[in-house]
Amino acid sequence: ANYCGRLWWMLKWAGHENVALLDGGLEAWHEAGGVVTSGPATTHPPRTFVLAAERAALVAAAEILKGLGRPSQSLVDARASARFRGEVEPLDPVAGHIPGALNRPFGQNIGANGKFKSPAELNAEFSLLLAGRDPATVVHHCGSGVSAAPNIIAMEVAGFGRQALYAGSWSDWSSDASRPVAQG
Incomplete structure (x- = not known):
């Protein structure tokens, strides 16, 4: 599901507006009576796609560093809480998080039914997390830019508009030892 979310974000970044996810995945499709076929896919002749001038924001490390501690930037980290706190780090050589980041594990966006929570629930939860910070200042991140996508989608579903990654x-x-790291 995370990779689907990242593809959703990449298509939005490129300027596609008519992008959707199948909420609940293939299981929800089957439950709704959706049909699945096999065999060769229908192909269409290639066309030229021009990237849109205004795309979803893609933020670099230098911008994050410059914005640390400023109200113009709110960082939301989608990793599991133990990784965020620096208690475990299975992938990277340094454990912890970017100073000032808020933690919202991406799985918190999904309800017991395996689908995204309602827009009202997501709005309330992200509003509580942001505690008065402007949602337009949010920059999402995670371990490698994939599991942040469900948080981006959830905030858009909740009515907060397009989000940065x-x-x-x-x-x-964490690959640059000169950048600050927080734990706890």
């Missing part, structure tokens, strides 16, 4: 995320941030 730090695609390099923790793997990029």
Whole structure:
């Protein structure tokens, strides 16, 4: 599901507006009576696609560093809480998080039914997390830019508009020893 979310974000970044996800995945499709076929896919002749001038924001480490501690930037980290706190780090050489980041594990967006929570629930939860910070200042990140996508989708579903992504995320941030790291 995370990779589907990242593809959703990439298509939005490129300027596609008519992009959707199948909420609940293939299981929800089957439950709704959707049909699945096999065999060769229908092909269409290639066309030229021009990237839109205004795309979803993609933020680099230098911008994150410059914005640390400023109200013009609110960082939301989608990794599991133990990774965020620096208690475990299975992938990167440094454990912890970007100073000032808020933690919203991406799985918190999904309800017991396996689908995204309602827009009202997501709005309330993100409003509580942001605690008065402007949602337009949010930059999402995670370990490598994939699991941040469900948070981006959830905030859009909740009515907060288009969100920014730090695609390099923790793997990029922690690869430079000169960048600050927080734990706890």
